[in-house]
Amino acid sequence: MHEHCPSCDVRYEVEPGFFYGAMYISYAFTVGIMLVGGILVFNFLNDPPAEGYVVPITTVSLLLVPANFRTARVLFIHWFSGLKYDPSAAAKHENS
Numbered sequence: 001m002h003e004h005c006p007s008c009d010v011r012y013e014v015e016p017g018f019f020y021g022a023m024y025i026s027y028a029f030t031v032g033i034m035l036v037g038g039i040l041v042f043n044f045l046n047d048p049p050a051e052g053y054v055v056p057i058t059t060v061s062l063l064l065v066p067a068n069f070r071t072a073r074v075l076f077i078h079w080f081s082g083l084k085y086d087p088s089a090a091a092k093h094e095n096s
């Protein structure tokens with residue numbers, strides 16, 4: 001992840017450890033992925049033994065880690081950083 005926005009140079013991590021809170025959002029995503037995965041396995045694989053749940057759900061969860069990580073940070077910075085979208089910020093950065 002970039003430390004500053006490549007377009008407008010805003011610093012993403014507004015204070016040290018700012019993104020620790022994003023782990024809670026990431027956790028919620030992972031729980032949702034596992035619940036949906038469990039329901040899908042139950043319905044489409046006819047309620048297999050425990051390994052039949054663990055292997056596909058763990059695989060899908062691990063494959064989605066990069067998307068999960070970034071989406072959680074994007075949501076966290078939008079909800080809690082106090083940064084607001086400024087359409088002219090990129091132009092201001094180019095002029096300075």
Ligand SMILES: [Zn+2]
Nearest residue numbers: 005007008009
């Ligand atoms: Zn920017």
